[in-house]
Amino acid sequence: MTLTPNQRAEFRRGVREIVEPSFGISAWALVTGVAMIKSGLSVPLATLMSIAVYAGSAQLAALPLIAAGAPLWVILATAFCMNLRFVIFSAHWRKYFGHFPRAQRLALMYLAADLTYVLFLRRFPRPEPAPGQVPYFLGSVLWSWLCWQVPSLLGIALADRIPTDWDLGFAGVLALLGLAYSTLSGRNSWIAGLVAAAAAVAAFRLPLKLNIVVAIAAGVAVGMLLDRLRPNAGEERR
Amino acid sequence: MSDWQTFAAILGLTVITVVTRGFFLLSADEWPIPRWLTRGLRYAPLAALAAIVAPEILLSDGALVGDWKDARLLAAAASTAYFFWRRGILGTIVVGAAVMLAAKLGLGW
Numbered sequence: 091m092t093l094t095p096n097q098r099a100e101f102r103r104g105v106r107e108i109v110e111p112s113f114g115i116s117a118w119a120l121v122t123g124v125a126m127i128k129s130g131l132s133v134p135l136a137t138l139m140s141i142a143v144y145a146g147s148a149q150l151a152a153l154p155l156i157a158a159g160a161p162l163w164v165i166l167a168t169a170f171c172m173n174l175r176f177v178i179f180s181a182h183w184r185k186y187f188g189h190f191p192r193a194q195r196l197a198l199m200y201l202a203a204d205l206t207y208v209l210f211l212r213r214f215p216r217p218e219p220a221p222g223q224v225p226y227f228l229g230s231v232l233w234s235w236l237c238w239q240v241p242s243l244l245g246i247a248l249a250d251r252i253p254t255d256w257d258l259g260f261a262g263v264l265a266l267l268g269l270a271y272s273t274l275s276g277r278n279s280w281i282a283g284l285v286a287a288a289a290a291v292a293a294f295r296l297p298l299k300l301n302i303v304v305a306i307a308a309g310v311a312v313g314m315l316l317d318r319l320r321p322n323a324g325e326e327r328r
Numbered sequence: 329m330s331d332w333q334t335f336a337a338i339l340g341l342t343v344i345t346v347v348t349r350g351f352f353l354l355s356a357d358e359w360p361i362p363r364w365l366t367r368g369l370r371y372a373p374l375a376a377l378a379a380i381v382a383p384e385i386l387l388s389d390g391a392l393v394g395d396w397k398d399a400r401l402l403a404a405a406a407s408t409a410y411f412f413w414r415r416g417i418l419g420t421i422v423v424g425a426a427v428m429l430a431a432k433l434g435l436g437w
Contacts, residue, residue: 110418117425135334142342149341156337159329166340173348175376180352181361182369188353199350204380208373217366256432260400261425263384264407268420270377271411279374286375287382294383294390302379309375314368 093225100222104229107209112237114265115205119238121259122146123245124252129153133246140242144235145203148172151299171298178306179207185217186210198224201231203238208269278320282313399437403428 093101126136126149143149148169155165180199187195209230214223245252252258274280286309293301329337352359385404386392393401407424411417431437 110416110421113418114421131334132331135331135338138335139338139341142338143345145341145345148344152337152341156329156334159333162333162337162340165337166344169341169344170348173344175379176348177351178369178372179376180348180350181359182366182372184352184359184361185366192354192356195353196346196350199353200346202349204376208377211370211373215370217369256429257399258425260384260403260428261421263381263400264403264421264424265417266377267381267385267404267407267424268411268417270374270381271408271420272415272417273374273377279371282371283374283378286378290379290382291386291392294387301383302376305379305382306372306375309378310368310371313371313375314364317367 096222097225101225101229103213104209104226105233106229107213108205108230108233108237111205111209111265111269112234114261114263114268115234116237116241117258117260118146118262118265119240119242120245120252121254121262122149123242123247124249124254125150125153125245127246127249128254129157131156136246137243140239140246144200144238145169145173146238147299168298171300174300174303175204175306176202178303182211182217183207186214186219186223189219198227198231201235202227203231203234204266205234205269206230208273212273278313278316281316282309285309285312397435397437399428399431402431402437 123136123140126139127133131139131153139149151168151172152165155168179202183199183202187198190198206227210223210227213226214220270283274283286305289308290301290305293304295301296304347354352361385400388398388400403424406427407420410423411420
């Protein structure tokens with residue numbers, strides 16, 4: 091396949107924009123790798139889980155259930171709920187990639203983790219297909235795949251030698267915090283973000299991390315409401 | 329759980345990854361997503377990030393952090409200050425992580 095100069099540029103841009111936040115995600119991946127071994131998975135199964143499942147929060151939620159011998163459907167239902175935010179994202183992705191053949195669509199989506207969603211939306215805010223989207227997406231997901239898998243496998247290999255009381259995984263939270271700040275544009279988005287944060291804390295007691303879904307719904311609803319009341323305050327300032 | 333049961337669970341979890349991430353792209357049928365909802369979804373990335381991050385920083389064992397001498401709280405404050413000073417994400421991570429390690433290892437928080 092030959093690429094046009096524009097496609098190459100978009101691929102490189104996709105890589106470039108994910109390099110910085112992916113450092114935090116790598117710390118998270120390392121901790122997830124360690125957690126898989128500490129929960130009792132064998133090295134081959136932990137490796138398979140890292141490479142095939144490729145969804146940190148669902149993996150961490152499934153581990154204690156696997157260790158406790160929970161029924162398969164409970165494990166899968168838990169993972170589904172942990173991933174509900176991706177269901178919401180997929181409604182958005184459909185606007186960009188819905189016209190591709192199914193196998194291609196699902197292959198792309200399998201790789202679409204949180205960081206790429208946020209960065210792609212920042213790069214292509216208009217919800218419609220446009221040239222350069224697929225190369226940008228591929229650059230982004232390939233880099234983030236490496237930045238997840240390499241430290242995750244390292245965590246599996248070095249599980250006994252990595253200190254767990256340093257709270258290294260928090261670097262992943264800090265990466266998402268910086269990314270959240272970088273997507274703020276205009277007062278409406280500040281308020282929507284604060285409402286989502288408050289809702290996630292207030293609804294924290296809900297089972298299966300459903301507080302995340304409640305918070306996304308609250309943030310989106312408040313954002314839409316503010317856009318209607320004060321259209322200018324939500325304008326892009328870039 | 330036996331190894332093959334764990335293997336089956338891992339395969340099932342892989343299917344869950346594909347099904348959730350591709351949920352609204354599984355079917356080729358037209359899903360009429362109303363325009364107002366599509367516009368509202370532009371807040372979804374920010375809302376999702378805020379929802380993941382806020383409890384990690386503000387809660388400890390499900391309750392609001394009561395003591396300001398908290399390594400995570402301090403790290404998040406340092407990261408926030410750095411971000412609005414310099415706008416770089418890598419710096420935001422490094423500064424916050426350094427402050428957290430200093431508080432944990434140096435001050436014993």
